Amino acid sequence: MSDLFSVADVSAARGPLRKMEIAPSDAETPAQYTLRAGEQRIGLNAHLGASLRLVHTGAIHCVHCGRATRKSFAQGYCYPCFKSLAQCDTCIVKPETCHYHAGTCREPAWGEQHCFQPHVVYLANSSGLKVGITRKTQLPTRWLDQGAIQALPILEVDNRLQSGLVETLFKQMVGDRTNWRAMLKGDVAPIDLPAERDRLLAALDQELAALKQRVGEQAIGTLAASPVELHYPILEFPGKVVSHNFDKSPEVSGRLMGLKGQYLIFDTGVINLRKFGGYEVEVAIE
Numbered sequence: 001m002s003d004l005f006s007v008a009d010v011s012a013a014r015g016p017l018r019k020m021e022i023a024p025s026d027a028e029t030p031a032q033y034t035l036r037a038g039e040q041r042i043g044l045n046a047h048l049g050a051s052l053r054l055v056h057t058g059a060i061h062c063v064h065c066g067r068a069t070r071k072s073f074a075q076g077y078c079y080p081c082f083k084s085l086a087q088c089d090t091c092i093v094k095p096e097t098c099h100y101h102a103g104t105c106r107e108p109a110w111g112e113q114h115c116f117q118p119h120v121v122y123l124a125n126s127s128g129l130k131v132g133i134t135r136k137t138q139l140p141t142r143w144l145d146q147g148a149i150q151a152l153p154i155l156e157v158d159n160r161l162q163s164g165l166v167e168t169l170f171k172q173m174v175g176d177r178t179n180w181r182a183m184l185k186g187d188v189a190p191i192d193l194p195a196e197r198d199r200l201l202a203a204l205d206q207e208l209a210a211l212k213q214r215v216g217e218q219a220i221g222t223l224a225a226s227p228v229e230l231h232y233p234i235l236e237f238p239g240k241v242v243s244h245n246f247d248k249s250p251e252v253s254g255r256l257m258g259l260k261g262q263y264l265i266f267d268t269g270v271i272n273l274r275k276f277g278g279y280e281v282e283v284a285i286e
């Protein structure tokens with residue numbers, strides 16, 4: 001049995017949740033979603049419109065080390081991992097605070113592999129214009145995880161710290177957050193991202209030049225990329241966005257109406273599966 005066949009064939013699973021795998025889309029095909037529970041995988045696009053039930057068993061297993069934990073930290077880690085892994089440090093969320101150069105990186109080898117790699121500063125439209133950064137290899141996954149409908153890479157830099165310094169400049173003029181309720185309602189208006197890029201680059205010209213002088217002219221490059229459109233499998237957007245939460249109610253069920261970002265959209269409400277990484281669930285599709 002091929003992997004592809006097993007993904008489409010399974011309609012029940014049990015295991016700790018991982019963030020969904022989302023494969024890129026084009027104008028004709030929406031993004032392809034795979035729900036992951038432990039080693040089991042369920043292709044969700046084929047089940048749009050079907051009844052889907054997820055029941056949290058009460059167990060939570062750290063997404064990094066697998067040990068049982070009563071509470072999850074930073075979307076799926078046990079407390080010891082949360083306190084010791086570089087990927088759980090605050091500098092991952094605020095890359096401009098990278099402290100590798102001070103010799104205090106929690107895991108220098110991990111940092112070298114993940115942070116000292118080319119990063120991209122991009123504009124995206126998830127619930128309006130936003131700026132973001134990510135490792136180059138994480139595109140377009142990052143945009144799909146955020147539920148962006150459009151995205152445009154604008155600058156490439158040598159490492160994560162520099163991406164944070166550039167993003168900080170842009171954040172004077174544009175937000176870096178997604179309003180998830182607006183993103184899920186689906187009435188997000190298209191934006192002329194190349195025009196926004198040109199406007200922002202012109203406005204920040206002097207500050208970018210000063211930053212280049214500081215980190216090296218070659219470290220920050222302007223990209224001449226074309227905007228990307230992203231499409232999601234959705235039968236119907238929710239009128240009112242109500243969110244499900246395994247901590248409040250272990251059973252989440254309803255008719256699967258759509259998938260956007262890391263959200264399942266049911267006719268009964270929505271759930272951000274990323275938030276519940278490591279939560280052991282039983283999944284059933286009818």
Ligand SMILES: [Zn+2]
Pocket residue numbers: 062063064065066067077078079080081082
């Ligand atoms: Zn752990």
